[in-house]
Amino acid sequence: MAHDLMTTPGTGSAPKGGAAGRSPLGRFVRWDVLVTALLIAVFLAGAAGSPDFANAGNLSFALGDLGEIALIALAMTLLVVAAEVDLSVASVLGLSSAMIGALWDAGWAIETIIPLVVVVGAVCGLVNGLLVTRLGLPSLAVTIGTLALYRGLAYVVLGDKAVAEFPQRYTDLVTGDVPGTPIPYPVALFVLLAIITGVVLHATGAGRALFAIGSQEEAAFFAGIRVKRIKLVLFVVSGTMAAFAGVVYTLRYGSARADNGFGVELAVIAAVLLGGVDFDGGKGTLGGVIAGVLLIGLLRNLLMLNDVATEIQSIVTGLLLIVSVLTPRLAAVVRQRRRSPAPHTPLSSEAESNR
Amino acid sequence: MTAVTADATPGGRSARGLVELVFRARELSLVAALAVLVLVTTAVNPNFLSGQGVKDIFLNTSILALLAVGQSLVVITRNIDLSVGSVVGLVAFCTGKFVSADPTGRGVLTALVFGVAIGAVCGLLNGLLVSFCRVPALVVTLGTLYVIQGLDHYIAHGQQINAVDLPPALLHLGNEGVLGVPYLPVITVVVMLAVGYYLRSYPSGRDFYAIGSSPEAARLAGVPVRRRVLAAYLFSGALAGLGGVLWLARFGTVVADPARGWELIVVSAVVVGGVAIVGGVGTVYGAVLGALLLTTIGSALVVLKVNSFWQQALTGALLLLAITVDRVLAVRVTRLLRKRSVRHGA
Amino acid sequence: MRDPGEAEAPRGPAPGTAPPPVLALRKAGKSFGAVRALREVSLELFAGEAHALAGENGAGKSTLVKTLSGVHRPDEGEVLLDGAPVEFGGPAAAQEAGVAVIYQEPTLFPDLSVAENIFMGRQPRARFGRIDRRAMHAEATELFTGLGVAIDPGRPARGLSIADQQLVEIAKALSRRARVLIMDEPTAALSGNEVARLFNVVKTLREQGCAVLFISHRLDEIFELCQRVTILRDGAWVAGEPISALTPDDLVRRMVGRDLDTLYPKQDTLPGEVALTVGRLTREGVFTDVSFEVRRGEIVALAGLVGAGRSEVARAIFGVDRWDAGTVEVGGRRLPPGSPTAAMAAGLALVPEDRRQQGLVMDLSIERNIGLTGLKSVRRGPVISRAAERDRARDWAARLQLKFTRLGDAVNVLSGGNQQKVVLAKWLATDPAVLIVDEPTRGIDIGTKAEVHRLLSELAGRGIAILMISSDLPEVLGMADRVLVMHEGRLAAEIPRERATEESVMSAATGRDGAAA
Structure with missing residues (x-):
């Protein structure tokens, strides 16, 4: 036994076969499944309850209506998995919209405006990222600050007026369908981006690194992962995506306003957490997030079809948000109780470091 | 041993002075910033310091400062309460509806009790979720923000409260005063002094700082962490309720969700006022000064005829500046303190 | 400095009239899952007596401390306070009863x-x-x-130094009128002067009637301060006796309880060419002018007291911390400061000191942890092949004889020794030329410890250059070809294997000749 440690692989105590469990993620896989099941239930209930629901026109409208939330949620998932958060996304969306309006008013071409505002969004993200990674500030505080700053800049750029009257060939790009299908362009784009994000998060070294950073940043750093650079990139991606969502939003409603997308950050975070991503980082799947986004979208659509007031929708979103963080914690508490009846297990550090 | 004793004393003394200076420095620099702002604005437009102008600033600051006092307590325990703005809106509207249903029978006191009670219930809910269910404070209070906002709109249903329906005494509370001093700032100052004194001078007040400074050590020291966190939220909610009633009293006409977006201004005021977002540090005096500074900037922009849209951007920039300065100072001070306590090359 | 006369007066199981022990443990046992951390351990602390608790890493000392201080409740046996059985509901209850613990790194409100x-x-x-x-x-x-x-x-x-923080904790304990002071390796991070100051304080407390339980790895400290000693090995009580009846050799023999040769199976190797060269490396206020070489096939130990700057040198070499001056070369290539990525690319690997914080991502699975360092070999383009990833993890788990249920299990369910094997697997998978191991066997049971030593020896035999930091003197003496000793941020000595003894290393580590501290 003495000298074979390094030389004879395959004879250890490893169980044979592909029985590798997914137990660390097991709880959340189940959560994904739960959300997906809920999604299907809501869909079936909707189809049974209202004839206007399950037709291609309404569904494609419901999906299109989710566009900006879904796009931003992709980037937000990556950030939250890495235990960071970006609350400024809705303000970047607003700034992007306001700039489109102001520049269009000034006679610029849309072809120039769109790349420009996307770059501005990237810069907004870069500012967030630099403040977080270079100065070591909490991303929560930083992005509360830039939430106000970017929204303020949006008002500075456009004031409280609205710019409309974008030529139809541009708004068609957003409201139109991919030829031959009932699928709106933004949805097709979202599917493409979601596939890319899913592959990056779940099947590349970068994705593995994100989970490691989110669960234990120091250990990730000691494993040679460039923690700061990765986080910086994430914030830039988040800003870019938010600005792009601003473009989609503006063209879809055909109206550029500084207050566009007010409060969207909450809906995005609700969708991400509802999808089973742990707010403390390190856990979650993109599939869950997409289910979460769709669930929120379908619920909204159903409530709207049934003439339920918009304020109830806000209450439902809020409750979903609370439930989605509360359930896993309560489940964890119950499990812990069951495992160790003694009330004083070694003090866990997660306990009170809320936020 | 004697050598150790001898060189420890001067190091310790000056370190203490240094730290106190840094903490005082925040409040002093806020006062200085205010002074510069007022001087420059007055130089450009002398009307800025007219009796009415000053009175307006104080009236406008009062409610924000009240919320900042409650928020400070929460932030000092390393938590956050984003639902305050929606609580103010809910309370303002509900209280308005409640008293206008019977303007003669329901007076100022009833309105205050009613509003504070609603606020306290909201705070209790937040507090229970955060302290006993251990859910991240940011997420929970985002969620309750949503719920309370929706509730407010649902109750309001497009209506609005009109000043003419309210008891005159209530409007009097919001706009008049004694000896030329309006009631609102007086209420705020009284609350601020009481809370400030409590936090500094009572053992249970120190618990809040202990929890924010190190939750782990607080538990080991037998501090009732959950009860204190719950109390902080309860208090923040109750003050938001009070703020809601005062909002109603000041403006009279209230639509649904009037204080939309205020949660961020409140957090900005608190952080600009020197309460560390990571807890354990800061005073309510600083938070109130922060609120005063933010309000004064807004008024100054109007007087200086700067596009008032800059105000929000400036608030954000100021918040970023405050946390950056805090961070840089903290790193410097820690390094300095460490150097002074290193002895014999250890 | 010892005053045997009065201090040793109360001793042994109290007969008749003598006061009962202030705090005692009777036949206590404690298990965590399948691991029995304590078995039938008895211990008595008397007023006015300093009692040493000795044992190797992983012998159950910290479980014992946590049992006495109310953090753990014993599964078997009981805790006695003034002779009467007591059940502490938690740390606060133990504090209330006058039991205070001073940890190596106190928790204060900064x-x-x-x-x-x-x-x-x-x-x-x-x-x-x-x-x-x-x-x-x-x-x-x-x-x-x-x-x-x-x-x-x-x-x-x-900003208080650790020594001052401990004094604040002691003051806190005194203000609570603590009658029992448990000190868990309090001197590990202190300099010589600070240790002397702490000892004066403890002696004063003892004279005032406090019972002190003192844990230290430094034998000279135990002999200087304590009257009696309880020795644990593998969670079991081995001996409890007056210290005056023991020699340091007796103590070590009882602690280790087996032949050192099987525990330290160092093969002789012929050192090859230089793999790691460190030249006048300096990080201000932490370490100064550190220069040395490690050759292929060589195990070089970096010894010294905790706080002497050993781990900090390792962190700087690997790029986790920046350095202010000096050079690091791996295989003749100069490394840029502050870049772990560059260090890894050059063939460096660091098994860090703090396994739970730095070595592993505790919530992630075994295979993900092993895969964390290098995924190139299992990628197809940018995409990772899960089958290849798992095969590789299984391969390494087998080579290191990792004991586990499923590769998908989170590493936090593994024992300390198996966790350390995962860390080693993670780094060996990068095929390093230079392996730095910081406290490779801290908190690991004896059996696995021997396995880790055998592995290190074999890695050296295969031509890897190993730099080993250890506070475990027998480990240093048993494993190293050369011993570098650091003292207060500088290299104080370089001692070849033949001349390395406990005395020669400790005297260099304490910066004095002979009597330490």
């Missing part, structure tokens, strides 16, 4: 003043329940004066 730290929750009151700050500061000053130290009660705890 933002609050020293006086507030001492009196948190029990502040002296003035009228109307207000805090009497003046009285609080006066009492704190008095406590410190009684301890013979000068710490300003008004300064914040942030």
Whole structure:
């Protein structure tokens, strides 16, 4: 036994076969499944309850209506998995919209405006990222600050007026369908981006690194992962995506306003957490997030079809948000109780470091 | 041993002075910033310091400062309460509806009790979720923000409260005063002094700082962490309720969700006022000064005829500046303190 | 410095009239899952006596401390307070009963003043329940004066040295009128002068009637301070006797309980060419002018007291910390400062000191942890092949004889020794030329410890250059071809294997000749 440690692989105590469990993620896989099941239930209930629901026109409208939330949620998932958060996304969306309006008013071409505002969004993200990674500030505080700053800049750029009257060939790009299908362009784009994000998060070294950073940043750093650079990139991606969502939003409603997308950050975070991503980082799947986004979208659509007031929708979103963080914690508490009846297990550090 | 004793004393003394200076420095620099702002604005437009102008600033600051006092307590325990703005809106509207249903029978006191009670219930809910269910404070209070906002709109249903329906005494509370001093700032100052004194001078007040400074050590020291966190939220909610009633009293006409977006201004005021977002540090005096500074900037922009849209951007920039300065100072001070306590090359 | 006469008076199981032990443990047992951390351990602490608790890493000392301080409840046996069985509901209850623990790294409120730290929750009151700050500061000053130290009660705890933080904890314990003071490796991070100061304080407390339980890896400290010693090995009670009846060799033999040769199976190797060259490396205020080489096939130990700068040198070499001056070369290539990525690319690997914080991502699975360092071999383009990833993890798990249920299990369910094997697997998978191991066997059971040693020896035999940091002197002496000793941030000595003895290493580590501290 003495000298074979390094030389004879395959004879250890490893169980044979592909029985590798997914137990660390097991709880959340189940959560994904739960959300997906809920999604299907809501869909079936909707189809049974209202004839206007399950037709291609309404569904494609419901999906299109989710566009900006879904796009931003992709980037937000990556950030939250890495235990960071970006609350400024809705303000970047607003700034992007306001700039489109102001520049269009000034006679610029849309072809120039769109790349420009996307770059501005990237810069907004870069500012967030630099403040977080270079100065070591909490991303929560930083992005509360830039939430106000970017929204303020949006008002500075456009004031409280609205710019409309974008030529139809541009708004068609957003409201139109991919030829031959009932699928709106933004949805097709979202599917493409979601596939890319899913592959990056779940099947590349970068994705593995994100989970490691989110669960234990120091250990990730000691494993040679460039923690700061990765986080910086994430914030830039988040800003870019938010600005792009601003473009989609503006063209879809055909109206550029500084207050566009007010409060969207909450809906995005609700969708991400509802999808089973742990707010403390390190856990979650993109599939869950997409289910979460769709669930929120379908619920909204159903409530709207049934003439339920918009304020109830806000209450439902809020409750979903609370439930989605509360359930896993309560489940964890119950499990812990069951495992160790003694009330004083070694003090866990997660306990009170809320936020 | 004697050598150790001898060189420890001067190091310790000056370190203490240094730290106190840094903490005082925040409040002093806020006062200085205010002074510069007022001087420059007055130089450009002398009307800025007219009796009415000053009175307006104080009236406008009062409610924000009240919320900042409650928020400070929460932030000092390393938590956050984003639902305050929606609580103010809910309370303002509900209280308005409640008293206008019977303007003669329901007076100022009833309105205050009613509003504070609603606020306290909201705070209790937040507090229970955060302290006993251990859910991240940011997420929970985002969620309750949503719920309370929706509730407010649902109750309001497009209506609005009109000043003419309210008891005159209530409007009097919001706009008049004694000896030329309006009631609102007086209420705020009284609350601020009481809370400030409590936090500094009572053992249970120190618990809040202990929890924010190190939750782990607080538990080991037998501090009732959950009860204190719950109390902080309860208090923040109750003050938001009070703020809601005062909002109603000041403006009279209230639509649904009037204080939309205020949660961020409140957090900005608190952080600009020197309460560390990571807890354990800061005073309510600083938070109130922060609120005063933010309000004064807004008024100054109007007087200086700067596009008032800059105000929000400036608030954000100021918040970023405050946390950056805090961070840089903290790193410097820690390094300095460490150097002074290193002895014999250890 | 010992005064045997009066201090040794109360000893042994108290017969008849003598007072019962202040705090005692009778036949206590404690298990965590399948691991029996304590078995039938008995221990008695008498007033006015300093009692040493000795044993190797993983022998169950910290479980014992946690049982006495109310963190754990014993599964079997009981805790006795003044001779009567007692059940502490938690740390607070134990504190209430007068049991205070001083940890190696105390937990203080960094933002609050020293006086507030001492009196948190029990502040002296003035009228109307207000805090009497003046009285609080006066009492704190008095406590410190009684301890013979000068710490300003008004300064914040942030930035206090570890030694001063411990004194604040001791002052806190005294203000609670603690009768039992448990000190868990308090001297590990202290300099010589600080240790002397701490010992003076402890002796004063003992004379005032405190019972002290003292844990240390440094035998000379145990012999200087304590009257009796309890020895644990693999969670079981081995011996409890007056220290005057023991020689240091006896103590070591009882602690280790087996032949050192099987525990340290070092093969002789012929060192090859230089793999790692460190030239005048300096990080201001941490270490200065550190120069050495490690050759292929060589195990070089970096010894010294905790706080001498050993781990910091390793961190700087690997790029986790920056350095201010000097050079690091791996295989002739110069490394840029502050880049772990560059260090890895050059063939460096670091098994860090703190396994749970730095070595592993505790919530992730075994295979993900092993895969963390290098995924190139299992990628197709940018995409990872899960089958290849798992095969590789299984391969390494087998080579290191990792004991586990499923590769998908989170590493936090593994024992300390198996966790360390995962860390090693993670780094060996990068095929390193130079392996730096920082405290490779801390908190690992004896069996796995021997396995890790055999593995290190074999890796050296295969031509890897190994730099080993260890506070475990027998490990250093048993494994190293050369011993570098650091003292207060500088290399104090380089001792070849033949001349390396406990005395020669310790005297260099303490910066003195012979008698340490």
